[in-house]
Amino acid sequence: MKSVVxxxxxxxxxxxxxxxxxxxxxxxxAGSQNFYFPPLQTILDTFAKLxxxxxxxxxxxxxxxxxxxxxxAAAFLGIAIxxxxxxxRTLRNVLxxxxxxxxxxxxxxxxxxxxxFTGIGNEMKALVIVSGCIWPVLLNTVAGVxxxxxxxxxxxxxxxxxxxxxxxxxxxxxxxPQIFTGLRxxxxxxxxxxxxxxxxxxxxxxxxxxxxxQRTFAIPEMWSGxxxxxxxxxxxxxxxxxxxxxxxxxxxxxxxxxxxx
Amino acid sequence: MQGAATPMLEVKRLRKIYEDASRTVEAIxxxxxxxxxxxxxxxxxxxxxxxxxxxxxxxxxxxxTSGGIILEGQPVAGPPPAMxxxxxxxxxxLFPWMNVHDNVALPLKQKKMSAERREELVRxxxxxxxxxxxxxxxxWQLSGGMQQRVAIARAVAYEPHVLLMDExxxxxxxxxxxxxxxxxxxxxxxxxxxVLFVTHDIDESVYLGQRVLVMSHxxxxxxxxxxxxxxxxxxxxxxRSMIRFGELRKHVYSQIQLAKQGWRPPTE
Numbered sequence: 001m002k003s004v005v006x007x008x009x010x011x012x013x014x015x016x017x018x019x020x021x022x023x024x025x026x027x028x029x030a031g032s033q034n035f036y037f038p039p040l041q042t043i044l045d046t047f048a049k050l051x052x053x054x055x056x057x058x059x060x061x062x063x064x065x066x067x068x069x070x071x072x073a074a075a076f077l078g079i080a081i082x083x084x085x086x087x088x089r090t091l092r093n094v095l096x097x098x099x100x101x102x103x104x105x106x107x108x109x110x111x112x113x114x115x116x117f118t119g120i121g122n123e124m125k126a127l128v129i130v131s132g133c134i135w136p137v138l139l140n141t142v143a144g145v146x147x148x149x150x151x152x153x154x155x156x157x158x159x160x161x162x163x164x165x166x167x168x169x170x171x172x173x174x175x176x177p178q179i180f181t182g183l184r185x186x187x188x189x190x191x192x193x194x195x196x197x198x199x200x201x202x203x204x205x206x207x208x209x210x211x212x213x214q215r216t217f218a219i220p221e222m223w224s225g226x227x228x229x230x231x232x233x234x235x236x237x238x239x240x241x242x243x244x245x246x247x248x249x250x251x252x253x254x255x256x257x258x259x260x261x
Numbered sequence: 262m263q264g265a266a267t268p269m270l271e272v273k274r275l276r277k278i279y280e281d282a283s284r285t286v287e288a289i290x291x292x293x294x295x296x297x298x299x300x301x302x303x304x305x306x307x308x309x310x311x312x313x314x315x316x317x318x319x320x321x322x323x324x325x326t327s328g329g330i331i332l333e334g335q336p337v338a339g340p341p342p343a344m345x346x347x348x349x350x351x352x353x354x355l356f357p358w359m360n361v362h363d364n365v366a367l368p369l370k371q372k373k374m375s376a377e378r379r380e381e382l383v384r385x386x387x388x389x390x391x392x393x394x395x396x397x398x399x400x401w402q403l404s405g406g407m408q409q410r411v412a413i414a415r416a417v418a419y420e421p422h423v424l425l426m427d428e429x430x431x432x433x434x435x436x437x438x439x440x441x442x443x444x445x446x447x448x449x450x451x452x453x454x455x456v457l458f459v460t461h462d463i464d465e466s467v468y469l470g471q472r473v474l475v476m477s478h479x480x481x482x483x484x485x486x487x488x489x490x491x492x493x494x495x496x497x498x499x500x501r502s503m504i505r506f507g508e509l510r511k512h513v514y515s516q517i518q519l520a521k522q523g524w525r526p527p528t529e
Contacts, residue, residue: 151353154322158340159368159419169367173358250358250399257401 038220047224060228063205066122067194070129074190075183078134082141082179083171092142103139107132107193111200120201128197133186140182144175177251180244187240191233206232269455270296270319270423274328277314288314290480293328296423301449301456303466305513306476307521312459313349315481316427319457320346332423342372345416349428351409355400361387362396365415372419386418387411389451390444406437410444417448423455431461439497442469446495463517467491467509468500475516477525484516484526 026040050056085091110131111124118124148171156170172179198207206225213222245252277289288311296302306312317323319330321340330337332344345368348354355364365386369379387393390410400408409429416424426445430438442465449456460466466473467489475484489509491500500506 149353151348151350152356154317154346155348155354157322158320158344158346159371159415160340160342161368161371165367165371169356169359173356176358250401253399254357254401 036219038223042220043223043227046220047227050221050224051228059204059206059209062122063194063198063207064232066125066197066205067129067190070126070193071133071186071190073126074130074133074186075137077130078137078182078186079141079179082138083145083167083175085138086142086145086175099138103135108196111197115201125194125197125202129190129193132193133190136185136189137179137182140178141175144178145171147178148174177248180248184240184244187236188233191229191236195229268295268331269298269300269333270457271331272319272328273331275315275318275325275330276327277311277318277323278326287480289318290482292481292483294474294483294486296455296457299453299455300472301458301470302472302474303470304457304459304474304476305461305463305466305517306481307478307517308461309479310476310520311479311481312461312476313427315476316425316457316459320344320425343422345419345421345424347409347412347416347424347426347429349431351405351412351429351432354412355408357399357401360397360399361392361403361411364400364411365418368415368419382418382420386414389417389448390414405433406441409433409441413444413448417452421454423457426456426458428460430465443497445469463510463513464501467506467513468495473513475513475520477520478523482525484520487513
C-alpha cells in the first residue's frame with residue numbers, strides 16, 4: 001500500500017540529504033587552501049560566471065544535441081530490432097551470440113575505431129552514444145515482447161487483429177513497461193558516453209571544456225562543469241519521468257489496483 | 262441429434278495430441294457433435310477434461326491433430342470472422358492500456374465499417390450488458406463482474422454468429438455469477454446468436470443450456486448429449502427449484518462422477 005504523505009513533508013524528506021551534503025561541502029571547504037579542492041563558494045561563483053552566460057550555449061547545446069540524436073536513434077533501433085527478435089525464437093537463437101558479444105564490448109573503446117570510419121565529427125559522437133544506449137533498450141524490448149500475456153495474445157488472434165494494429169495496440173503497449181526500463185538505463189549510459197566521446201576528439205561540448213579546464217589547471221571551472229553535468233542528469237531524468245508517467249499511467253494504475261486487492 | 266437440420270457448427274471426429282520433445286499427451290481422443298443455428302449448448306466436464314483445448318480448437322486458435330471444425334459449411338483454419346470468444350481470465354483478456362470504450366471498439370476497427378456504425382455498435386453492446394457511463398474507465402478500475410461484462414460487450418459488438426465462452430464466470434463471486442448467467446440467457450434470446458458455453462459447473466450448465474454435452478476425462482470423448490427440457494423462461498429462483506432441474510442436475514452429476522472415475526462410453 002502506498003502511504004499518503006503530505007506533499008510538503010515529502011519535499012522536505014526529498015531535499016534533506018542534498019541540502020545537508022551541500023552544507024557540509026560548503027562549510028568544510030570554506031577557506032580551503034588546497035589547490036584541487038577549492039571552496040564551494042569559489043566553485044559556485046565560477047559556475048554562475050561560466051554557465052549563466054552566453055558562452056555556455058556553444059558548449060551545452062552541441063552536447064545535448066548529440067545526446068538527443070544518439071539516444072533517440074538508439075531507442076528507435078532498439079525497439080525496432082527488439083520486437084522481431086522477441087517475437088521469433090529462430091531469430092533469437094541466431095542473433096543471441098552476436099548480441100551477447102556486441103553488448104560486452106565497452107562502447108568507449110569504439111571511439112578510436114569509429115573515428116577511423118566517421119571522422120571526429122558529430123556522427124562519431126552520436127554513433128558512440130547509439131552503440132552504448134541501444135543494448136538496454138534492445139534487450140528489454142526482447143524480454144517485454146517475450147512476456148506478452150498469452151491470454152491477450154489469444155484475444156488478439158481470435159478478433160483477427162493483425163499487422164500494424166497488432167503492433168500498435170498490443171505489442172508495443174504490452175512491452176512498454178519493460179521498454180521503459182531499458183530506456184531509463186540507457187539514459188544514464190547516454191550521458192556518460194556524451195561526455196566520454198567529447199573528451200577524445202572535439203572542439204566543443206561539455207566533455208571537451210572539462211578536459212580543457214583540467215589540462216589548464218582551471219580547477220574551480222572544472223568542478224563547475226561537473227556540477228553542470230549533474231544538473232543535466234537530474235533535469236533529463238525529471239523529463240523522462242514525466243514522459244513515462246504519461247505513457248505508462250495505465251500501468252501504474254493497474255499495479256496499484258493489483259496491490260490493493 | 263438436435264439442431265442437425267441447420268448445423269451452424271460441426272465438430273467432426275476431433276482429435277488433439279500435444280507433442281513436444283519430451284512427451285506426448287493425448288488431450289482429445291474423438292469428439293463429434295453439431296450445434297444448430299441459435300442453439301445454446303453447454304459443455305461440462307471434470308477438471309482436466311480438455312474442455313479448454315476443445316474450445317480453442319473450435320475457435321481456430323489451436324490446430325487439431327485430426328478431424329475438423331465446420332462453421333456455416335466452411336472448414337475452420339484459424340479464427341473465423343463470424344466467431345467471438347469470451348475467456349475465463351477477465352483480468353487478462355481486456356487491454357489494460359485502453360479504456361472500456363476502446364476495448365470494445367478495437368476489434369471493430371478491423372472490420373470495414375463507418376465510424377458512426379462502430380460507435381453505435383459499441384454503445385448498444387455496452388448498454389446491452391448494463392454498462393452505462395463507464396466508457397472512459399480503465400478495466401482495472403472495475404470489479405471482476407464488470408470487467409467480464411466488458412468482455413461480453415466486446416464479443417456482442419463484434420456481431421458473431423457463434424459465441425464461444427470458456428468458463429467465463431469461474432472467477433467471479435456467486436451472486437455476480439447468477440446475474441451474468443441471466444445476462445447470457447437474455448442476450449442469447451435477443452440476439453439469436455449460437456452459443457457454445459464451456460463450464461465445469463454442473464448447475465450452471467443445466468441452468469443455461471438447451472443441451473449439455475458431458476465430457477469424459479482426458480483423453481476426451483463425449484459421454485452423453487443431454488437434452489435440457491426445461492422451459493425457455495428461466496429464473497434463478499424458480500428454475501433452480503424445479504423438480505426437473507434437480508433430476509437433470511443429478512443425471513449430469515452422476516455422469517461427471519463416472520467420468521472422474523475414468524469410465525468412458527464403449528467405442529463404436
